[in-house]
Amino acid sequence: MNASSFADAPVRLSVAGLAKTYDTKKGPVEVIADLTFDVRTAEIACIVGPSGIGKTTLLKCLTGLQSITSGSARIDGKQIDGPPEEMALVFQEYTRSLMPWLTVEKNVRLPLKHLRLPAAEREARITAALEAVGLAGAEAKYPWQLSGGMQQRVAIARAIAYRPEVLIMDEPFASVDAQTRFELEDLCLKIREEFGMTIVIVTHDIDEAVYLSDRVVVLGERPARVTEIIDIDFGEPRDQIVTRSRPEFAELRTAVFELIRKAG
Numbered sequence: 417m418n419a420s421s422f423a424d425a426p427v428r429l430s431v432a433g434l435a436k437t438y439d440t441k442k443g444p445v446e447v448i449a450d451l452t453f454d455v456r457t458a459e460i461a462c463i464v465g466p467s468g469i470g471k472t473t474l475l476k477c478l479t480g481l482q483s484i485t486s487g488s489a490r491i492d493g494k495q496i497d498g499p500p501e502e503m504a505l506v507f508q509e510y511t512r513s514l515m516p517w518l519t520v521e522k523n524v525r526l527p528l529k530h531l532r533l534p535a536a537e538r539e540a541r542i543t544a545a546l547e548a549v550g551l552a553g554a555e556a557k558y559p560w561q562l563s564g565g566m567q568q569r570v571a572i573a574r575a576i577a578y579r580p581e582v583l584i585m586d587e588p589f590a591s592v593d594a595q596t597r598f599e600l601e602d603l604c605l606k607i608r609e610e611f612g613m614t615i616v617i618v619t620h621d622i623d624e625a626v627y628l629s630d631r632v633v634v635l636g637e638r639p640a641r642v643t644e645i646i647d648i649d650f651g652e653p654r655d656q657i658v659t660r661s662r663p664e665f666a667e668l669r670t671a672v673f674e675l676i677r678k679a680g
């Protein structure tokens with residue numbers, strides 16, 4: 417595979433020998449045996465693997481929602497041992513992550529309250545985030561007045577306004593129609609470009625992983641290990657029709673598909 421175009425950027429997220437065993441009433445359940453991979457600054461990395469392999473568990477460890485049993489996960493060299501300030505999360509279920517009684521603008525404003533920003537900076541961030549996701553003008557609407565895709569845009573705007581170093585997304589586009597999914601994928605590429613964010617996405621969609629990623633981390637075996645890390649070098653800008661029509665796209669999709677099938 418080609419070298420990533422971000423090969424020279426500093427490592428932002430470093431996962432080294434990460435293992436996770438859940439303690440259950442029936443005894444220990446070892447879900448992740450040994451994961452090691454890096455994500456460089458402003459890279460998009462997709463985590464793929466068969467169902468139940470431990471992708472969400474990995475994200476929970478990265479976001480400090482679950483403790484790591486052994487090994488480490490670090491942002492800019494700093495060990496993650498609780499929810500890191502440098503991270504924001506976007507879930508599949510936007511209906512559960514947005515506050516239905518708050519307007520779009522107030523939903524985006526919510527996490528900024530903890531940051532104690534000067535008022536002008538706070539307002540500028542809210543405006544910029546809503547503009548970036550194409551929701552300028554929808555500030556006074558409530559989430560339930562918007563389509564699913566627009567609600568997910570609000571969730572993304574909220575994450576952008578927070579300006580995290582690392583944006584973590586768990587199956588973010590699984591609940592929207594195909595056309596909206598393409599638009600939201602392109603929105604991810606745009607916010608990486610505009611804000612220089614490092615983005616880690618768990619997805620079941622192999623085409624999505626190949627289209628969006630600078631590297632695809634394939635998980636396999638049970639308990640989970642990294643089966644392969646595939647660097648993808650389509651460069652920028654990517655285009656839903658042109659990029660997906662490239663012969664390399666088909667080759668990469670087949671390679672990832674075969675790895676997941678073997679791993680399952």
Ligand SMILES: Nc1ncnc2c1ncn2[C@@H]1O[C@H](COP(=O)(O)OP(=O)(O)OP(=O)(O)O)[C@@H](O)[C@H]1O
Binds near residue numbers: 439445470474
């Ligand atoms: N809190 C928990 N306690 C015990 N076992 C758990 C817990 N959470 C998840 N597991 C187990 O860990 C394994 C991996 O689950 P996880 O949700 O991380 O996988 P996944 O790859 O995200 O799955 P999917 O692709 O279906 O979304 C499963 O066998 C699950 O039952």
